[in-house]
Each structure stands twice: as structure tokens, then as C-alpha cells.
Amino acid sequence: MKVLVVSDSHGWSEILTELKQRYEGEVDVLIHCGDSELSADNPAIEGYVAVRGNCDTEEEFPYDIVEGVKGKRIFITHGHRYNVKMSLMKLTYKAQENGSDFVFFGHSHLLGAEKINDAIFLNPGSIAMPRGRREKTYALVEADEQQAVIRFFDETHRELTELQCVFSL
Template sequence: MVVSDNHGWGDILTELRERYEGDMDALIHCGDSELRADDPAIQEYFIVRGNCDVEEEFPYDVVEGVGGRRIFITHGHRYNVKTSLMKLTYKAQEYEADFVFFGHTHMVGAEKIGETIFLNPGSIAMPIGRRDKTYAIVEANKQQAAIRFFDDKHRELTELSCTFSFDSVS
């Protein structure tokens, strides 16, 4: 489960954790929580530091192995994602990432660049480009990754769903 940009709205993170903990391999937060590192709302999340976060305990980047895939998590502001994904793509190649999860733009979307799947879950608090406050669920196996998006009421936004194939089986 991937979420980003809650901007202080801790209750939604608690709700998502309670809903998905134990059913997901990982709970991932792509920054701008605006919460303290000891806030119970972000416990159990892999979390990174966004441009609106002041907690120095949050790293800017995290690389984790989840479900046999390498995941690079960042907020995106240090890679100028509002302009282009080029710098983020180079960093993903450096990390040999299968997935890149990022936020910052508040715009939901997913795409595959080369062999890497890039996912921005949008903002769970202040979306841009649509009204829905969003988060994402990623289901991956050796052949493909399915990405499903949900609103803050946990309704699936089927028009945003997408599936990507992995060219090489590892």
C-alpha cells in the first residue's frame, strides 16, 4: 500500500494501517506527512522526508526489498519531479529499482520507463488534477504488476487501474 502527502492528517494514516496491516507486504509513505517521527499514525510505515517535513529522522530516500522486488521510495522534490522524471530515472537505474514510489506533485499516476515502474499515489489530503484524495495498492508477481487506486473512502477508482509486464523474469 502506497500513500503520500497527507500534510498533517494523521487519522487517515492510522485508518489505512488498521485496514491493511497484515494484508500487505509493506506500508509505504512517500513524504510530506508533516508528522513527528514518534507519531503513532506513521508507525509501521516505510517513510521518507518530503519538502514540508521537518523531522531529520526521516531519510530522503529509502531502498527496500519487498516481495522479491527492489523498491526506491522518495518524495521527489530533490529530483525535480514537477518538471521531469529524468533525474528520478537516473537514480532508479543507479539503485537498480524495479519500482519507484514518489509523491510531491499531488498528481496520481503510474508509468513504466525502461524496466522500472514509477508510481505516484497522488495526495491523500490535497489532490491536484482531480477531486479524489488517493492512495494505491500494488500487487506484483514475477510476470506483472497491477496497480489499483482508491479514494479516501476506500472506493476503487477503476479508471486509473493499470497493469505492467516485467520483461525479464527474475
Template sequence: MKLLVVSDSHGWNTVLTDLKRRYANKVDAMIHCGDSELSADNPAIEGYTIVRGNCDMEDQFPNDVLESIEDARVFVTHGHRYDVKMTLLNLSYKAKENSADFVFFGHTHTAGVEQQDGIIYLNPGSISLPKGRREKTYVIVEVDKKKADIRFYDEKHHEIEEMHTKFSR
């Protein structure tokens, strides 16, 4: 399984179109973790699984999405409803409640990934307004039965090698 994960584009539709053009036939799913600030009918988000962020006015976006992609359960949310700026505890309760293998979220604009209790929590950072790093980021997640390979990229599609992380499954 190969996934593209992006968040917090805040109206920057050209970057979403660029990502879609680059990865549409190379990934199994394209996921946007909210704060696109685009309408549901905007062509830039067509093909993305998308959730509603705190800056999204579009009520057609769900708050959370739980998807089974190949052999993995993926929980997607923006994060503001789980207080992710303070703690991952509330999000971890929801992940466990949904038997999630992966949790993708945004809101903090801070790129990072960690594994707790066998669940991988991934924040791709912000593709438009990053915090904690200067790079505007998105992530490619590659998963097989034994490992998850997480690679962060900047908006110019250069890998940020020091953020590359692998987890056993």
C-alpha cells in the first residue's frame, strides 16, 4: 500500500493539483487531513479523501474518516476536535476505539510521526504554513505486511531525508 498524506493547504489549490498530477497513478489513496479551505466541488481536491478542519467552511466534508486500505485501518481527522495541540491522548482513545493501524491528522502544522501501542500517528505538517521547520511538507507512506516506511517531502518534491522513519508492523 502506498499513500500520499497532506494537510493544512489553506486555499493553496495549485499545490494539491500538482500533487495529484504527480502521484494519482502511483499511490493507492490521496488523503487530505483538513484545512483545505476549498469547496467540495473544487477540482483541486477531486480524488482526495478529505476531512473538515477548523478553518473549513465546507459542511460536506466529514469530521473523521475511517477507511480500510488493503490490510490497514486508517483513521483520518484534522485533530482540533481531539486537542492535538495539547496531547495525543484523546486521539489515541479514538484510534483504539476504531482499531486503527494508522492515524493521520493535521491542525498543528508541525510535521512528525511516532508509534504508540502499535498505532502509527502521522502529522504531515502543513503544505502551506509550516511550524517548527521551514519546509512545507507532505508525506508518502509505503506499507507492507512487515513495515511502514514514512518519507517526508517538501513542496518541490525533495525528500527531507532526516525525517525518514521506518516502523515494524
């Protein structure tokens, strides 16, 4: 499984188009974790599995999606409805309820990855307005039966190698 995960683009449609052109055909799915601030018919967001964030007004985007990719179960949400700025506890319960292998979310604009129980939680940071770091970021997730590798990139597609995470599955 190979997945591109981006979040919190806040109207920056050009970067979404650029990411799509760069990775379409190389990844199994393009995921946007909300706050695109785009309409569902905007060409920049077409082709992404996208959820609705707290800054989105597009009602066609659902708040949560469970997506199956190459035998892995991915729970996608923005995070604001689970208070991710305070704790990942509510999101952890939801992941368990859904039997998720991966949980992708945004909202805090803080990148990070960790394994909680049997699920890998990933916030790719914000591609438009990062917090905690100066780089605007997105993530690539590659997983097989044994491990998951998460790599972070900035908006110029430079890999931030010091942030790479490897998790056993």
C-alpha cells in the first residue's frame, strides 16, 4: 500500500494539483484530511478522498471516511470532532470501533506519527500553515504485511529524512 496524505491546505489549490500530478499513478490513493476550503467540484480536489474540516463549508465532503486500501483499513477524519488538539483518546476509541489499521487526521497543523494499540496515527501537518515547524508538509505512507514507513516532505517535495517513522505491523 502506498498513500499520499495531505491536510489543511486552506484554499491553496495549486499545491493539491501539483501533488496530484506528481503522485497520481504512483500511489494507491490520494487523501486530504480536511480544511481544503474548496468545493467538491473544484478540479484541484478531484481525485482525492477528502473529508470535511471545521473550515470547510462543502457539505458533499463527509466528516469521516473508512477506506480500504490493499487490505488495510484506514479511518480518515479532520480531527476537530474528536478534540485532537487536546488528546487522541476519542480518536483512539473511534479507531478501535472501526477496526482501523491506520488513522489519518489533521486540524492541529502539527505533524506527527505514532502507534496506539494496533493502529498507526498520522497527522501530515499543514501544507499551507504549519505549526511547530516552519516547513509546510505532507506525508507518504508505504506499508506491507510487516511494516509501515512514513516519510514527510515539504512543499518543494524535499524529504525531511530526520522525521521518517518506521512501525512494525
